[in-house]
Amino acid sequence: xxxxxxxxxxxxxxxxxxxxxxxxxxxxxxxxxxxxxxxxxxxxxxxxxxxxxxxxxxxxxxxxxxxxxxxxxxxxxxxxxxxxxxxxxxxxxxxxxxxxxxxxxxxxxxxxxxxxxxxxxxxxxxxxxxxxxxxxxxxxxxxxxxxxxxxxxxxxxxxxxxxxxxxxxxxxxxxxxxxxxxxxxxxxxxxxxxxxxxxxxxxxxxxxxxxxxxxxxxxxxxxxxxxxxxxxxxxxxxxxxxxxxxxxxxxxxxxxxxxxxxxxxxxxxxxxxxxxxxxxxxxxxxxxxxxxxxxxxxxxxxxxxxxxxxxxxxxxxxxxxxxxxxxxxxxxxxxxxxxxxxxxxxxxxxxxxxxxxxxxxxxxxxxxxxxxxxxxxxxxxxxxxxxxxxxxxxxxxxxxxxxxxxxxxxx
Amino acid sequence: xxxxxxxxxxxxxxxxxxxxxxxxxxxxxxxxxxxxxxxxxxxxxxxxxxxxxxxxxxxxxxxxxxxxxxxxxxxxxxxxxxxxxxxxxxxxxxxxxxxxxxxxxxxxxxxxxxxxxxxxxxxxxxxxxxxxxxxxxxxxxxxxxxxxxxxxxxxxxxxxxxxxxxxxxxxxxxxxxxxxxxxxxxxxxxxxxxxxxxxxxxxxxxxxxxxxxxxxxxxxxxxxxxxxxxxxxxxxxxxxxxxxxxxxxxxxxxx
Numbered sequence: 034x035x036x037x038x039x040x041x042x043x044x045x046x047x048x049x050x051x052x053x054x055x056x057x058x059x060x061x062x063x064x065x066x067x068x069x070x071x072x073x074x075x076x077x078x079x080x081x082x083x084x085x086x087x088x089x090x091x092x093x094x095x096x097x098x099x100x101x102x103x104x105x106x107x108x109x110x111x112x113x114x115x116x117x118x119x120x121x122x123x124x125x126x127x128x129x130x131x132x133x134x135x136x137x138x139x140x141x142x143x144x145x146x147x148x149x150x151x152x153x154x155x156x157x158x159x160x161x162x163x164x165x166x167x168x169x170x171x172x173x174x175x176x177x178x179x180x181x182x183x184x185x186x187x188x189x190x191x192x193x194x195x196x197x198x199x200x201x202x203x204x205x206x207x208x209x210x211x212x213x214x215x216x217x218x219x220x221x222x223x224x225x226x227x228x229x230x231x232x233x234x235x236x237x238x239x240x241x242x243x244x245x246x247x248x249x250x251x252x253x254x255x256x257x258x259x260x261x262x263x264x265x266x267x268x269x270x271x272x273x274x275x276x277x278x279x280x281x282x283x284x285x286x287x288x289x290x291x292x293x294x295x296x297x298x299x300x301x302x303x304x305x306x307x308x309x310x311x312x313x314x315x316x317x318x319x320x321x322x323x324x325x326x327x328x329x330x331x332x333x334x335x336x337x338x339x340x341x342x343x344x345x346x347x348x349x350x351x352x353x354x355x356x357x358x359x360x361x362x363x364x365x366x367x368x369x370x371x372x373x374x375x376x377x378x379x380x381x382x383x384x385x386x387x388x389x390x391x392x393x394x395x396x397x398x399x400x401x402x403x404x405x406x407x408x409x410x411x412x413x414x415x416x417x418x419x420x421x422x423x424x425x426x427x428x429x430x431x432x433x434x435x436x437x438x439x440x441x442x443x444x
Numbered sequence: 445x446x447x448x449x450x451x452x453x454x455x456x457x458x459x460x461x462x463x464x465x466x467x468x469x470x471x472x473x474x475x476x477x478x479x480x481x482x483x484x485x486x487x488x489x490x491x492x493x494x495x496x497x498x499x500x501x502x503x504x505x506x507x508x509x510x511x512x513x514x515x516x517x518x519x520x521x522x523x524x525x526x527x528x529x530x531x532x533x534x535x536x537x538x539x540x541x542x543x544x545x546x547x548x549x550x551x552x553x554x555x556x557x558x559x560x561x562x563x564x565x566x567x568x569x570x571x572x573x574x575x576x577x578x579x580x581x582x583x584x585x586x587x588x589x590x591x592x593x594x595x596x597x598x599x600x601x602x603x604x605x606x607x608x609x610x611x612x613x614x615x616x617x618x619x620x621x622x623x624x625x626x627x628x629x630x631x632x633x634x635x636x637x638x639x640x641x642x643x644x645x646x647x648x649x650x651x652x653x654x655x656x657x658x659x660x661x662x663x664x665x666x667x668x669x670x671x672x673x674x675x676x677x678x679x680x681x682x683x684x685x686x687x688x689x690x691x692x693x694x695x696x697x698x699x
Contacts, residue, residue, distance in 0.1 A: 390537045393497050394547060395525035395554030408541030
């Protein structure tokens with residue numbers, strides 16, 4: 034049976050035990066119309082879509098008690114925990130001042146484009162998104178834990194009121210059994226002159242399959258700064274859509290992927306400049322070793338009236354191992370003359386000149402290589418301006434790569 | 445080992461991509477000596493420096509190099525460095541992201557471990573480095589920057605000498621460290637070298653010009669051309685080369 038038909042079959046069977054919801058019905062219709070993505074679609078070219086075919090069951094996994102030890106909490110950050118896509122406890126009680134839990138809207142989500150079609154799986158099988166609103170200034174950490182088998186569909190809808198400030202850490206952690214699926218959907222609405230600093234750290238176990246959708250809309254003079262670190266999972270795909278809707282809205286995207294063995298990790302960021310004086314930067318560093326594959330597709334569109342827009346992209350890949358791949362695609366579609374744009378994409382192996390320089394100073398080859406790899410990733414790591422979080426990420430990175438990320442080594 | 449030269453290069457032959465570059469170089473350096481290697485472009489000066497430091501891409505097709513009584517060519521580059529051999533690069537690379545201070549400390553500790561010493565204390569390290577930076581007139585702010593990242597040409601060369609001052613090598617091979625320097629920077633580089641001169645330490649200065657040798661007086665000057673040492677003399681040879689160039693030597697060699 035084709036995967037799409039299997040999804041519908043499971044859905045029909047599963048929904049018999051649940052009250053009918055319009056949003057699910059609408060999502061099913063949309064999914065039937067759009068179909069699942071295929072490798073011939075350029076936007077999914079580097080994704081591992083076969084993993085979707087190997088998902089054992091699309092119905093949501095049961096809520097389970099938290100078994101793995103969560104990462105150390107960070108001082109000053111309130112923590113919310115979702116296990117297999119569902120809140121582990123009363124969210125409202127855990128929220129910090131300035132953040133409130135709103136009642137579920139009961140409305141269905143309108144896709145920002147066909148890119149987001151896998152978010153329809155969340156609509157189909159997942160609970161309604163938790164809706165949070167931020168006013169003033171706040172710091173929040175959300176831990177998504179996947180464990181056991183089955184599928185999980187975390188969903189978050191977060192609104193920043195005009196002028197609000199939020200530091201948001203999202204972590205995907207846990208260990209799945211083979212055939213499991215994690216399919217989150219996060220929607221962010223950033224109000225006028227509001228600022229969101231977003232840190233997404235993915236350290237899932239090596240059997241996990243993750244297809245996540247991130248939808249971001251920015252109002253006038255809103256700022257969105259994201260640092261996304263992807264280390265774990267057998268297959269991880271991020272589909273992000275960022276809409277700069279208000280004048281002078283700005284996004285800074287920092288991405289870091291490190292993949293080993295046969296991991297496949299790809300990220301697509303579609304960024305629409307829809308208003309004048311909007312700015313976007315994308316900095317991506319991908320390190321692929323053994324037979325791992327990494328992809329980054331930075332797809333920027335600037336509409337005709339978005340004069341004064343600025344676009345910068347710096348995408349770099351580092352290959353270790355003859356079977357590794359890094360595919361970088363900087364793409365700009367510009368419909369206005371009044372724009373500053375620059376982009377660059379390079380992929381290669383460690384520079385032998387740099388390596389020799391370090392060896393000539395007495396460093397052993399393993400340390401020299403680790404140092405150069407750390408430096409390569411340093412640009413992206415530098416975006417993590419929360420010191421204890423950065424230390425945790427460096428530790429995870431070191432464990433993942435089997436190299437030391439040398440404390441104090443980087444500028 | 446007593447009486448054995450610090451460095452003994454005998455009939456060294458080296459090819460790059462199958463093309464002979466060094467065709468039988470002989471060089472003997474005793475402890476405490478400063479040797480200058482001069483010669484026209486393409487004579488093999490930098491090749492000699494890199495082969496001594498162990499850079500890949502050079503095929504040694506004949507001859508031998510002994511250093512501190514050991515077969516230098518059998519050692520990996522990092523082993524040579526830990527044994528006290530320092531290469532000052534003609535074109536020091538930029539390593540964005542790697543902290544200057546970290547590299548200095550890691551390099552120093554690698555050498556100390558080799559000598560059976562403990563790692564240097566953080567305070568002692570900073571005291572040492574800051575004193576050396578003062579000698580080289582390098583801004584302390586550069587310590588926390590990436591290695592040579594955004595440095596001017598002169599700053600890079602001074603940073604090479606700073607590393608040498610901190611690591612206190614037994615043998616320093618400086619590959620055209622004087623090239624591209626203005627007169628003030630040249631004097632600073634010379635000051636760095638002279639600071640370190642001692643009866644136990646030797647230098648091989650690869651240079652195009654005599655001007656560095658106005659400030660660092662060598663014990664011997666060698667002219668390398670067409671992959672061989674054509675002439676060896678004292679400091680006066682460098683002055684003669686400055687006046688007459690290299691052609692007369694090349695003509696004599698061809699005769």
